[in-house]
Amino acid sequence: MRILDCPFCRVGADRTFHEGPLTLALWDAFPVSPGHALLIPRRNVATWFEATPAEQSELTTSIAIARDAILRRLHPQVPDGFNIGINVGAAGGQTVFHLHVHVIPRFKGDVPDPRDGVRHVIPARANYLRDGAATEAQAPRALATGGTDDPFLRHVRPLFARATDVAIIAAFVTGQRPQPLAVARRRRARTRHAHPPRDR
Numbered sequence: 001m002r003i004l005d006c007p008f009c010r011v012g013a014d015r016t017f018h019e020g021p022l023t024l025a026l027w028d029a030f031p032v033s034p035g036h037a038l039l040i041p042r043r044n045v046a047t048w049f050e051a052t053p054a055e056q057s058e059l060t061t062s063i064a065i066a067r068d069a070i071l072r073r074l075h076p077q078v079p080d081g082f083n084i085g086i087n088v089g090a091a092g093g094q095t096v097f098h099l100h101v102h103v104i105p106r107f108k109g110d111v112p113d114p115r116d117g118v119r120h121v122i123p124a125r126a127n128y129l130r131d132g133a134a135t136e137a138q139a140p141r142a143l144a145t146g147g148t149d150d151p152f153l154r155h156v157r158p159l160f161a162r163a164t165d166v167a168i169i170a171a172f173v174t175g176q177r178p179q180p181l182a183v184a185r186r187r188r189a190r191t192r193h194a195h196p197p198r199d200r
Contacts, residue, residue, distance in 0.1 A: 008040045008098040017069045022058045025066050032104055035070040035079065039063065039101040046097045047088045059101055066103040079105035083117050093121060 003009045011026055018025035022043070028036040039062045041055045048056065063084060071078065083104040087094040106114065119125065160166065 003044050006044055006098045007096060008038075008100060009044055011040075017073075018062065018065050020058050020062060022055050023062055025062055025069065028102070033106065033110060034077075035074045035105040037066040037070055037103040039066060039103065041099055045099050047094070047099055048086050049088065051099055059099075063101070063103060070103065070105055074105065080108045081106040081114070085118050 007029075008024075008026075011024070015026040015029065016024055017027065017037075023039060023041050025037060025039050028038050039059050041051055041059065043051075043055065045051050045055070051059070067082065083102065083106060085102050085104075086099070087102075106117075
């Protein structure tokens with residue numbers, strides 16, 4: 001981004017609440033919550049990965065400075081939490097291509113379900129604790145999977161060991177579309193007529 005076009009290269013003193021050797025801290029002009037702050041390098045650099053280690057270090061240190069300034073600004077109200085984040089590149093949501101770190105105060109009730117905060121950049125995958133999107137460890141195991149480590153096998157193996165006669169009923173779920181009941185009945189009827197029962 002050209003310096004002349006960059007809103008962070010000509011930010012007013014009224015928005016700046018901290019000045020470091022390499023960085024500035026300022027109030028966001030379009031806050032998503034009260035006390036929303038931004039940390040930026042003085043140098044016009046597009047992303048975190050283009051900043052020098054010294055700039056990255058000072059930006060990181062400035063997070064605590066921003067938190068203290070937010071608490072003073074909002075007193076006596078106290079945030080219940082914070083989101084701290086960086087958008088990198090257009091695909092990552094960056095719209096101003098001068099590196100900036102968001103420090104966003106959060107409050108109970110500001111959204112219906114705040115779980116997984118920054119994961120909501122991709123909403124459908126944000127809350128893995130809700131709507132059946134459980135983690136692998138939390139996902140229910142299949143009742144029967146086949147093989148020697150089948151979780152169902154330990155229940156039936158003792159029964160097989162002492163059985164003299166075994167009758168097995170199996171049900172299968174396929175990926176096919178459900179059929180209307182009338183169609184299913186007609187097909188069963190045709191099958192019965194085509195293959196009459198044999199004498200036992």
